[in-house]
Amino acid sequence: MSDILQVKNLTYKYATGTPFEKTAVDNISFTVRQGEFVSIIGHTGSGKSTLVQMLNGLIKPTSGKVFFNQNDIWKEPKKIRNIRFKVGMVFQYPEYQLFEETVAKDIAFGAKNMGLTESEIQNRVESSVEFVGLEKSFLKKSPFELSGGEKRRVAIAGVIAMNPEILILDEPTAGLDPMGRELLLSQIRQYHEKQKNTILFVSHSMEDVARISDRVLVMNSGHTEYFDTPENVFAQGEHLKNMGLKIPQITQIMNTLSDKGYHVGKGVLTIEKAVEELLTILKK
Amino acid sequence: MIKDITLGQFFPTNSLIHKIDPRVKIILISVYIVFLFIAKNFGSLGFMTCITVILMIITKIPLKLYFKGLRPVLFILLFTSVLNVFYGSGEPIWQWGILKVTWNGIQTAVFVSVRIVVLIMISCILTYTTSPTDLTDALERIMKPLTVFKIQVHEIAMMMTIALRFVPTLLEETDKIMNAQKARGADMESGGIVKKLKAMIPVLIPLFVSSFNRAFDLAVAMECRCYRGGKGRTRMKVLKAGKIDVIAVIFSVIVLAGVIVCNVMFPQLTVK
Numbered sequence: 001m002s003d004i005l006q007v008k009n010l011t012y013k014y015a016t017g018t019p020f021e022k023t024a025v026d027n028i029s030f031t032v033r034q035g036e037f038v039s040i041i042g043h044t045g046s047g048k049s050t051l052v053q054m055l056n057g058l059i060k061p062t063s064g065k066v067f068f069n070q071n072d073i074w075k076e077p078k079k080i081r082n083i084r085f086k087v088g089m090v091f092q093y094p095e096y097q098l099f100e101e102t103v104a105k106d107i108a109f110g111a112k113n114m115g116l117t118e119s120e121i122q123n124r125v126e127s128s129v130e131f132v133g134l135e136k137s138f139l140k141k142s143p144f145e146l147s148g149g150e151k152r153r154v155a156i157a158g159v160i161a162m163n164p165e166i167l168i169l170d171e172p173t174a175g176l177d178p179m180g181r182e183l184l185l186s187q188i189r190q191y192h193e194k195q196k197n198t199i200l201f202v203s204h205s206m207e208d209v210a211r212i213s214d215r216v217l218v219m220n221s222g223h224t225e226y227f228d229t230p231e232n233v234f235a236q237g238e239h240l241k242n243m244g245l246k247i248p249q250i251t252q253i254m255n256t257l258s259d260k261g262y263h264v265g266k267g268v269l270t271i272e273k274a275v276e277e278l279l280t281i282l283k284k
Numbered sequence: 285m286i287k288d289i290t291l292g293q294f295f296p297t298n299s300l301i302h303k304i305d306p307r308v309k310i311i312l313i314s315v316y317i318v319f320l321f322i323a324k325n326f327g328s329l330g331f332m333t334c335i336t337v338i339l340m341i342i343t344k345i346p347l348k349l350y351f352k353g354l355r356p357v358l359f360i361l362l363f364t365s366v367l368n369v370f371y372g373s374g375e376p377i378w379q380w381g382i383l384k385v386t387w388n389g390i391q392t393a394v395f396v397s398v399r400i401v402v403l404i405m406i407s408c409i410l411t412y413t414t415s416p417t418d419l420t421d422a423l424e425r426i427m428k429p430l431t432v433f434k435i436q437v438h439e440i441a442m443m444m445t446i447a448l449r450f451v452p453t454l455l456e457e458t459d460k461i462m463n464a465q466k467a468r469g470a471d472m473e474s475g476g477i478v479k480k481l482k483a484m485i486p487v488l489i490p491l492f493v494s495s496f497n498r499a500f501d502l503a504v505a506m507e508c509r510c511y512r513g514g515k516g517r518t519r520m521k522v523l524k525a526g527k528i529d530v531i532a533v534i535f536s537v538i539v540l541a542g543v544i545v546c547n548v549m550f551p552q553l554t555v556k
């Protein structure tokens with residue numbers, strides 16, 4: 001697989017030159033491969049949102065470079081909009097960005113900015129609405145009369161309609177009820193499987209991250225702490241706890257058993273896997 | 285970016301000027317502005333400039349920030365200087381058609397520019413060292429005598445407090461929404477004025493919607509805590525003038541004396 005996104009020594013400082021100066025992202029480097037599902041976790045204020053906003057050129061790094069398909073995205077600052085179409089970004093609480101009269105128009109906003117034809121836009125609106133699991137009847141409603149969860153879906157559909165090569169989701173499930181979260185998550189996974197595109201997923205829910213991702217990037221006060229498979233990352237139970245993060249409950253149980261001297265693996269992510277491991281040591 | 289606006293921003297440090305009672309500070313700053321207009325010649329203006337620079341250093345706020353506060357008025361400054369240079373009276377030292385530059389014009393231009401710069405700096409000292417809530421509290425106290433004329437001083441002060449409180453929130457929110465729309469390919473940088481204004485619609489609508497929602501929430505929250513206007517309302521933190529305020533007043537009297545002395549001593553330095 002080829003590398004689609006490469007980040008080199010990325011640093012971002014807020015309010016430079018004032019007493020409030022704050023280094024939110026500190027010298028981060030990593031590479032994401034085409035088609036990968038990468039999760040980003042870290043405590044509140046660890047710099048996750050700041051990091052992802054640099055990946056599609058919404059904020060310009062204080063120093064360091066971002067490469068998309070081997071090209072420096074800031075090489076031609078005038079063409080930064082093209083990058084934004086290719087690296088789609090769904091913000092934390094995206095429901096505040098809705099503004100059009102109807103849901104359909106709002107979803108079409110991004111696609112329209114790309115300069116697509118009317119019929120192509122129509123197609124994309126319809127397919128993206130399907131992806132996020134909204135009924136067609138919503139298309140004619142005003143976005144302001146929807147519930148929070150429905151607004152969230154509309155906002156996500158608006159980004160999916162641009163058909164980006166990389167989709168960044170900043171805490172898409174925050175503030176949704178358990179059912180809504182489960183649904184949205186499975187839709188994101190289906191979208192990933194169908195489109196085979198790259199996804200960066202920022203989340204505070206370790207259970208979700210453990211189930212869904214190929215690799216996990218752990219951030220701590222602006223630094224990358226780990227960038228590895230979920231199994232390897234969650235095997236570091238104590239370390240993650242010190243960073244203010246939790247690990248999935250089942251992983252916690254298995255890690256503790258392992259520490260107590262039982263022969264089970266660390267970094268077990270699913271209940272099925274745990275049952276399997278426990279049965280083998282019980283049989284012995 | 286939008287956040288670079290510094291005018292009216294508060295920078296907390298532990299300086300002496302931060303500790304002065306806000307009422308005293310507002311009055312003294314107004315008095316300094318009056319001094320600035322009493323200063324008639326370059327001697328007294330220079331004296332006021334020195335005092336202002338000393339005050340700026342005492343605040344422990346980086347001088348760079350003060351110059352940032354100047355940026356919005358730079359245009360006015362240039363405009364008045366250019367006008368003054370050409371509108372002077374007396375012997376022209378350079379002439380081109382009806383445009384003539386006189387010695388008097390140059391002197392006036394410099395004098396007026398320095399005066400404007402110092403004026404801005406002095407106001408910045410007030411806003412940079414006083415938190416917005418302190419500022420409005422103090423204003424409410426100072427304006428209290430106006431209640432005699434049936435002016436709703438408390439309501440005005442409360443509105444100002446709320447407005448000031450939400451300026452940073454609104455700026456932050458504008459930034460966020462702008463970013464969200466840019467992420468969907470909104471083009472806000474290029475094009476003429478009409479196109480740029482049109483490009484602001486996707487930002488303004490969500491901003492208005494959330495502002496109204498927020499105003500509504502705030503009103504409910506205030507009513508839940510039994511807010512019913514200023515009548516019979518007491519304060520948790522009562523403003524009290526202390527030693528440092530006395531020192532500040534004495535210092536200001538000395539400065540006034542200095543300005544008057546300079547005015548009298550250096551008549552040869554007046555603008556000719």
Ligand SMILES: Nc1ncnc2c1ncn2[C@@H]1O[C@H](COP(=O)(O)OP(=O)(O)OP(=O)(O)O)[C@@H](O)[C@H]1O
Pocket residue numbers: 014015022023024042043044045046047048049050051092
């Ligand atoms: N606009 C801003 N101005 C100044 N500082 C900021 C700004 N935005 C974020 N920060 C600071 O930068 C740091 C990183 O913020 P960021 O929003 O990237 O965190 P995060 O990891 O996304 O947190 P969360 O999980 O709460 O979303 C925080 O300490 C925050 O206080």
Ligand SMILES: [Mg+2]
Pocket residue numbers: 048049050092170
């Ligand atoms: Mg965030």
